[in-house]
Amino acid sequence: MKGIYTGLLLAHVVVSAAPSIVSYRAEIHDRTGNKVAVDIAISTGANVWQKPVHTIERGGGERVSGIGLVSSDGRAVSSRVERVGLLDRIVCNEPVWDYRIHYVVEANDPGPARIPLAVPEIPTGGAAGSVTVTFYPASQEVILGDTFPAFQRDGAGLFVAELSNVPNHVQLASWRTGEAGFRERWVTPATLSDLVVIALLVIGSITRAIMRRKQEA
Amino acid sequence: MTHISFTFAIVLAVYVSVLAFIGFLGYRQTGTAEDFLVAGRSIGPWIGGAVLAATQISAGTFVGTVGRHYLAGVSWVWLWPGVWLGWLISALFVAPKLRDFGAVTIPDFLAARYRSSLARGISALLIIFGYMLLLIAQYQACGEIFQAIFGLSPAWAMLMLASSTLLYTILGGVRSSSYIDFIQVLVMLGGLVVAVPLLIYRAGGLTTAGQVLTSLDPRLTGWFYNWKQLLGLALSFGLTMAAAPYEMVRFYSMRNKATVRNAIGVCFLFQALIASCVMMIGVLMRVLFPHLSSIDQTSSVMALNVLSPLTGSLFIVAMISAIMSSSNAILLVVSAGISHDLYGKLFRPQASDRARLALNRVSIFVLGLVPIWFALQRYTDVQELVVIQTRFIASFFFVPMVFGLNSRFGTPAGAMASMLGGCIGCLGWVIWGKNIAPAIDAVEIGIAASAGLYFLVSAFTQERAVT
Numbered sequence: 054m055k056g057i058y059t060g061l062l063l064a065h066v067v068v069s070a071a072p073s074i075v076s077y078r079a080e081i082h083d084r085t086g087n088k089v090a091v092d093i094a095i096s097t098g099a100n101v102w103q104k105p106v107h108t109i110e111r112g113g114g115e116r117v118s119g120i121g122l123v124s125s126d127g128r129a130v131s132s133r134v135e136r137v138g139l140l141d142r143i144v145c146n147e148p149v150w151d152y153r154i155h156y157v158v159e160a161n162d163p164g165p166a167r168i169p170l171a172v173p174e175i176p177t178g179g180a181a182g183s184v185t186v187t188f189y190p191a192s193q194e195v196i197l198g199d200t201f202p203a204f205q206r207d208g209a210g211l212f213v214a215e216l217s218n219v220p221n222h223v224q225l226a227s228w229r230t231g232e233a234g235f236r237e238r239w240v241t242p243a244t245l246s247d248l249v250v251i252a253l254l255v256i257g258s259i260t261r262a263i264m265r266r267k268q269e270a
Numbered sequence: 271m272t273h274i275s276f277t278f279a280i281v282l283a284v285y286v287s288v289l290a291f292i293g294f295l296g297y298r299q300t301g302t303a304e305d306f307l308v309a310g311r312s313i314g315p316w317i318g319g320a321v322l323a324a325t326q327i328s329a330g331t332f333v334g335t336v337g338r339h340y341l342a343g344v345s346w347v348w349l350w351p352g353v354w355l356g357w358l359i360s361a362l363f364v365a366p367k368l369r370d371f372g373a374v375t376i377p378d379f380l381a382a383r384y385r386s387s388l389a390r391g392i393s394a395l396l397i398i399f400g401y402m403l404l405l406i407a408q409y410q411a412c413g414e415i416f417q418a419i420f421g422l423s424p425a426w427a428m429l430m431l432a433s434s435t436l437l438y439t440i441l442g443g444v445r446s447s448s449y450i451d452f453i454q455v456l457v458m459l460g461g462l463v464v465a466v467p468l469l470i471y472r473a474g475g476l477t478t479a480g481q482v483l484t485s486l487d488p489r490l491t492g493w494f495y496n497w498k499q500l501l502g503l504a505l506s507f508g509l510t511m512a513a514a515p516y517e518m519v520r521f522y523s524m525r526n527k528a529t530v531r532n533a534i535g536v537c538f539l540f541q542a543l544i545a546s547c548v549m550m551i552g553v554l555m556r557v558l559f560p561h562l563s564s565i566d567q568t569s570s571v572m573a574l575n576v577l578s579p580l581t582g583s584l585f586i587v588a589m590i591s592a593i594m595s596s597s598n599a600i601l602l603v604v605s606a607g608i609s610h611d612l613y614g615k616l617f618r619p620q621a622s623d624r625a626r627l628a629l630n631r632v633s634i635f636v637l638g639l640v641p642i643w644f645a646l647q648r649y650t651d652v653q654e655l656v657v658i659q660t661r662f663i664a665s666f667f668f669v670p671m672v673f674g675l676n677s678r679f680g681t682p683a684g685a686m687a688s689m690l691g692g693c694i695g696c697l698g699w700v701i702w703g704k705n706i707a708p709a710i711d712a713v714e715i716g717i718a719a720s721a722g723l724y725f726l727v728s729a730f731t732q733e734r735a736v737t
Contacts (some may be wrong), residue, residue: 073563108486108560111479138485139478167474172560179563181421181540201472201558217418218559220573221482224472242471243578244466250581253463257456264316 072100072150074177077184079170079217081226083191087160089168092099097150097175107144107154107171110221112139127153143171168223180247181217194227199241201225212227278419278583281464285457285587286434318524319536327458327544330404330596332589334653335410335563339552343483343490346501346552350545352504352537356511359672361534364512366527367675368695374669375603377611383674384507386682393614393667394607400662401600402641407655409645411566412610415589418570428642430592435597436638458592459540461585462657463575469554472576479557486560490553509664509717513671566652585720597638605633658700665692665716669724684728692720 075098078088082090109117120143122130131146143154154171170186177183186205196204196212203225204212214223214266228237279713350704371379372594375469378396381390413424475477483490495503520531555568558576562568569589611631614621625635649655669692670685702713 060326073445112474112482139481140485176563179418179567209315216575218562218577220559221557233360233731235630242468243581247580248470250460250464250584253460257460262628 065215071104072097079186082189092155093151101148101150103148106174107143109141110169120156172219179208182215185215186214190227196225197228198237204252281583285330313634315529315532318533322537323540325562330656332592336552338653339549340556340568341565347549348500352508357506359512363518365530369530375606384682384685386481386702395612396666397607397642398604401604403659403693405600405641406644407652408593411652412593414566414571418567432638435594458588461588464581465548475673482557498709506660509668510660513667546727605630609632661713667698669720681728681731683731684724688720688724688725691723692716697720
C-alpha cells in the first residue's frame with residue numbers, strides 16, 4: 054500500500070530550481086503633502102536571480118515616479134520599465150541577489166493612502182517575518198483605523214507589518230495625535246465585517262434553536 | 271506567533287468546547303453500531319443538506335480549490351457544473367433508491383444487489399484505498415494552515431487534527447457529527463460571506479481587480495485550461511459525487527426518500543454560495559499577493575493579512591472545521607469498511623454488535639494516524655490529491671452503483687470486473703497515461719474500462735440479479 058501511494062503521488066511531483074526571496078524589507082517614509090518615499094531592500098540569499106522582474110500596480114490612481122535599483126555595493130542596476138495593463142514591470146538587465154529598489158508615490162485623493170509595493174515575480178520561501186513593511190510617520194502622526202496589512206507599533210514609534218509573502222500594496226491612514234474621531238478609528242471595513250460575523254452567528258444559533266424546538270414538538 | 275494568535279486561541283477554545291459538548295451528547299445517545307453509523311435514521315432535510323455540503327466542502331475546497339483559483343483564475347469554476355450534475359444524477363437515480371434499500375454501507379448494497387460476498391470485500395478494500403488519499407489531502411491542508419499561521423511544524427498540526435477528529439468521531443459516530451456539521455456550515459458561510467466584500471474593497475473594486483488579473487496573466491480571467499482538461503476534471507468530480515460512498519452513507523442517516531431529495535436541494539444552495547465565494551477569494555488574493563510561496567496557503571494568508579483578527583480567526587476555524595468534518599466522514603466510511611463489511615460480514619458474521627462497535631472505534635483510531643506519514647511527504651498540492659482521489663472513486667463505483675440501482679442487468683462477476691477494471695484502468699493511466707495521450711483524463715479511461723467490463727462480463731455470465 055505504501056509503495057502504491059508513493060508511486061502514485063510521485064508521478065505529480067514538480068521540481069523547481071528557481072531562486073526565492075529570502076528577505077524583503079520595505080520602508081515607507083511619510084513626506085509632506087500626499088507623497089511617500091518607498092525604499093525596499095531585497096535579498097535572494099545565495100541564489101542569483103538571473104532575470105529579475107518586479108511589478109508595481111497602478112490601480113488606485115497613484116503616481117509612481119523616480120524608480121531606481123541599486124545593488125548592495127551602491128552600484129546602479131540597469132533596468133527598464135514596461136507598462137502592461139495596470140502594471141508597471143521593472144525589468145532588470147542584469148542578474149541580482151542583494152539589492153534595493155526605491156521610488157516615490159504621490160496620491161491623488163485625500164484619505165487612506167494606497168501605496169503600491171514592488172512585487173518580485175518570484176515567491177518568498179514562506180517563512181514568517183521574511184517580509185516586513187515599516188512605516189515611518191511624520192512627526193506626531195500615528196496610523197489609526199483601517200490598514201492593509203495589519204501594522205503593530207514598535208518601541209521606537211514606528212509601525213511594522215510582518216508577513217510571509219509580498220503584498221501588492223499597503224493601505225493606511227496616518228493622523229496627527231488627537232485629530233482622528235470615532236468614525237476614523239472604529240467605523241472601518243474590518244470592524245463592520247466583525248459585526249456581520251457576530252450577527253450571523255447569533256441569528257444562526259437562534260434559528261437552530263427554533264428548528265430544534267419545532268422538531269421536538 | 272502572529273498578531274491574531276491570541277484572538278484565534280480564544281475562538282478555537284470556544285469552538286472546541288462546543289464540539290466536545292455535542293460529541294458527549296452524541297456518545298450518550300449512541301447505543302448500537304447502527305445508531306453509531308446512521309444516527310438511527312433521524313436526520314431532517316436542513317440538517318441533512320448542511321451535512322452533505324459540509325461533508326463535500328473539505329480541505330479540498332477551502333485550501334485546494336481556493337489555491338487552484340489563485341493559480342488558474344476563474345476557469346476552475348467550470349468544475350462546479352460537473353459536481354452539480356453529479357448531485358442531480360444522485361438525486362434522481364441513486365440517493366432515494368439507496369435510502370429505500372436500507373443498507374448501512376455501500377458494500378452492504380453491492381453485496382445484496384449482486385448477491386456476492388466477494389463484491390462486498392472488493393468494494394470495502396477499494397473504499398479504504400481511495401479514501402485514504404482524501405484523508406492525506408485533509409492532513410496536508412491542516413499542516414499548511416498551521417505552518418502559515420503559527421509557524422508550527424506540520425507534523426504537530428496533523429497530530430492535533432487527528433486527535434481532535436478522532437475524539438468526536440469515536441465518541442459519537444454519525445449522530446454527533448451530523449449536528450457538528452450544521453454548526454460547521456454556519457461558521458464556514460460566515461467566514462466566506464464576510465471575506466469576499468472585504469477582499470473586493472482591499473483589491474480596489476472588481477473592475478480594478480479584473481484589470482490587474484488580466485495584466486498579470488490574461489488566462490486568469492479567460493481560459494487557463496482547455497475544454498478537454500475541464501471536461502475530464504468535471505467528469506471526475508461529477509461522477510464521484512453521484513456515487514461517493516462517504517456522501518451516500520449520509521443518505522442512510524436521513525428520515526426517508528423525500529428528506530434525501532430535499533436535503534440535496536438544500537445542499538445545492540449552500541454549495542452555490544460557497545463556490546462563488548471560494549472563486550472570488552482565490553482570484554482576489556492573486557491581485558493582493560501576486561506571487562505566494564505556496565498556492566495551498568492562499569486561504570491562510572488571507573485570514574492572517576487581509577481579514578480582521580476576529581474574522582480571520584473565524585475563517586481559520588472554518589477551514590479547520592471543513593477539514594475535521596471531511597476527516598470525520600472519511601474515517602466513518604473506511605472504518606465501517608473494516609468493522610462492518612470485512613470483519614462483521616465476511617470474517618466473523620457471528621460477531622456481537624458490541625464487538626463490531628469496538629472494532630469500529632479501534633479502526634478509526636488506527637486509520638486516523640496512518641495518513642500522517644504520507645501527508646508529511648507533500649508529494650503534490652492538496653487539490654491534485656483530491657482530483658486523484660475523485661478519479662479513483664468514480665472509476666470504482668459509478669458504473670456498478672448507478673446501473674445496479676436502476677437496471678436488472680448486471681451480474682456479480684460483471685460488478686467485480688467493473689470495479690477492478692475501473693481501478694486498474696484509472697491507476698494505469700494516472701501513472702503511464704500522460705506519456706501516451708495527455709489530453710485523455712484517467713477518469714475517462716477508468717469509467718470506460720469499468721462500463722465496458724460491466725456490460726461485457728455480465729452479458730457472458732448470463733445471470734440476472736434482483737433489484
